[in-house]
Amino acid sequence: MIETVIQVLKNAKSISVLTGAGISVNAGIPDFRGETGIYTRGLYSENVFDIDYFFENPKPFYDFVRVMYPVFEKAKPTLAHKFLADLDHNHSVCIVTQNIDLLHEKAGSKNVIHLHGSVERSHCLKCGKEYSFERLKELVIKSAVPYCESCGGLIKPDIVFFSEPVIDFDKAIECVSASDIFFALGTSLEVYPANSLVQFARGNKILINKKETEMDYLFDIVVHEDLDNFFKELQSKGGIV
Known part of the structure; x- marks a missing residue:
């Protein structure tokens, strides 16, 4: 072969x-559906990555971010x-x-x-202010859910959620x-x-x-x-x- x-x-x-x-x-x-995937092990449900659920309750997603962003940062090809x-x-x-x-x-x-999408940038859903990977990582350490420093709107990473x-x-x-x-x-x-x-x-x-x-x-x-x-x-x- x-x-x-x-x-x-x-x-x-x-x-x-x-x-x-x-x-x-x-x-x-970690992957999602493999032998040690995050769905397989029950670490996160698929709802965490659903856009409607994110608007309703963004905290579970940002719990994921708080754990995974340092992993993304340290990971090497x-x-x-x-x-x-x-x-x-x-x-x-x-x-x-x-x-x-x-x-x-x-x-x-x-x-x-x-x-x-990717974790490189995030944006405020209200005023459109851009946040870098580093800045969002800092914000999620300070608060359970990060809100815009300019207008108070919800910040969302530039990644594609389910239903988007x-x-x-x-x-x-x-x-x-x-x-x-x-x-x-x-x-x-x-x-x-x-x-x-x-x-x-x-x-x-x-x-x-x-x-x-x-x-x-x-x-x-x-x-x-x-x-x-x-x-x-x-x-x-x-x-x-």
Whole structure:
């Protein structure tokens, strides 16, 4: 299987990649539905990330922020993140990520589409004042729920909650449909519309995920393995970067 992926990479000029929470697990950021995911362990319910619930009671979400923002800050890119960044040297690479952790940028990837937004910035929902990652982290330490220092409005990170539209989906479709290879990495392919991107892929479709998904059958190559282990082995066998 490794040899097949290497050959496909050698023949490709453009590559599109969909990444899910699984690519960041080895960086210390828990996924949602994996064996040790935050839903699996019952640490947070999906309501915490629902926009209507957030408006009704933002405290549970900010309890999550208080725990996870320091984790995001300290996290370093995994081998898989770095492999994708290195592909930029000899290929045209577009990464579409469901993750909000900015690890692709930390690894050096240039063309990243954040379908679900990121933790980089937040905004007041009333006056629009912008807050940096650092400032919001300071505010949630001081209070259970952060409110705008200018107008008192509720602050919301620039991430996509359930029931909100994703960001730049048209760009994601364009990038996937124009590529020679489509990778889906570390994603359960359970969240719409990100999971529909495979239908727009015209080149070789490769899925690498620890567990089976209900969409495995749509891919030309399927590997159920830890991402870092896979790319480490690929590099050791002469995989192109």
